[in-house]
Amino acid sequence: MGTHSKNFFKTTILALSIMGLVACSSSGDEEMASTATRDTSAEDAASAAARAAAEREAAAREAQARIEQAALNTTVFYFDFDVSEFMAADRDVLAIHGRNLARNSSSRIRLEGHADERGTREYNLALGERRANSVRDYLVVNGASLSQIETVSYGEERPAQQGQTEASYRLNRRVEIR
């Protein structure tokens, strides 16, 4: 080969290399740019997801707090005639009361048990006490300690509503948390 061919060859190689480099570098930039975009959007997506998750958690906590507050605001529990176990529907609410007492060991409550007026007065004292005890026992199962709970029965002596109808009687068969 003549010098011209050698030079031409070198130049060509050089050019090609340079072109190659340029080509390479330009495609690398694009990749990096889209990765960066991907990274940026991935970053955005991830933090957006995290934010959304955090908001959902907060909302759930708020909802739970509202449920708990509503439960703690529920202080009267009703009973069927001649029955001393509390109603199944009240289980969750009472569990919240129990856990609340467990968390606040210096809290004290008084459970007052009542009966409707049918039957004899002294037997109704016993019935009111059984109802108060049934609530007490479930609070203890859920973490309250016995020393936090005083139970008293008023039998039929303190009706919530005077009257001889089933509607009145239903309101009188109760345990109150005070």
Add this chain to the structure above:
Amino acid sequence: MIKLRQVLLAGIVICQAFLCQMVLAAELVIEITQGVDNPIPIAVVPFSWEGVPPLTEDVAEIVGADLQQVGEFRPLGRGNMLSLPDEAAEVFFRDWRILAQDYLVVGKITHSAGSELIQVQYEFFDVNREQKIIGEVLTGTVDQLRDIAHEISNVVYEHVTGTRGAFDTELLYVSAQFVSPELTWYRIEKSDYDGQRSQILVESQEPLMSPTWSPDGRQIAYLSFETNLPRIYIQEIATGQRRQITDFPGINSSPVWSPDGTKMAMVLSKDGSPDVYVMDLNTNQLTRLTDHPRAETEPSWTADSRNVLFTSDRTGQPQIYQVSVTGGFAERLTFDCFYCAKGRFLPDGKNLVHVRRDTREDNSYSIAIFNIETQRVLTLTNTSLDESPSVAPNGSMIMFATTVNGRGILDAVSIDGRVKFRLPSAQGDVREPSWSPFFD
């Protein structure tokens, strides 16, 4: 939820003697609701009175009312009397036979010379035999006129029926006066058997329950929630002095003196569930009579103070049992009812008065008598929210509480169910009557 604590001791002091009139008692007014078919006709002639001013009580009227209220007598109306004798010499038996009277009572009241006392001379005649049965002079103050009248009624009643009269006995009862949703006044009151002369013995803004007499008639015991917990108190009637005799955790209720006065039965739930205990009043020693995880309550005594009746729901619904005062096996007495409670023996020791609900379907609670020998049951009432039967000391009548038109009232019924009278209150509800013993 601020509970007002009443100044009870001050109330006790106030409720003595004359000051009690300042505090309004329940004012029971008697109503006769049923009488026997063939009552005994008796004429009680108005007693003459020689003095001035007019007497505050009409003795003959009280005697007539007494005899009519227990239902076995029908006193003659004054408008029908043909003459008004006040002593034997003035009595023409024909005047009374014409009116078909079996018995006649006449009397005169005079001042005792040189004193504040009055003398009541009465004479009691069998009209058909034209014979004087008895004549007496009873002396007392003007305030005792009512008591003297009851004494005369007792004599007449015992002669005619053979049963000791109980016209001089008294009642305890609880009255509840609803003022507002935050305030009800609870009171324990004492009155004559006919509701007259009521006075307040205890007053509280917290519930009072189960008033009961000591056998000598001088003290009462009761359950009070004044400390916001149910506790038992004993109080002397004459002085108002009282003491708290229990302070156990849980229910402290249903105090009942033994007839011999030495012990108090009561219900305590301190050991897990209500059970019957007996406290020796001299030593304060406590004996446990029942030990069962269900409710044992409403004790009462047999006349010999050796056995205690009680209500237990150990089989599911309340039934009546009997156990020795030394404890041990409890014998079930009632079987034929869905709910049998608050059993008390009549003085004969055979007839058990109680509150009864016959079947699950039957929603009414009535007063009934169960003869434990013949096993026969007699339902005495036709009201359906009956409770708290209490027996007169002569065994002839039962006072109980019931609800009529939404009001709590006291009712009395004879043990054969033929006679009834009623004691509603002018204000509020009355309940839990306890008939006194004889005041010997």
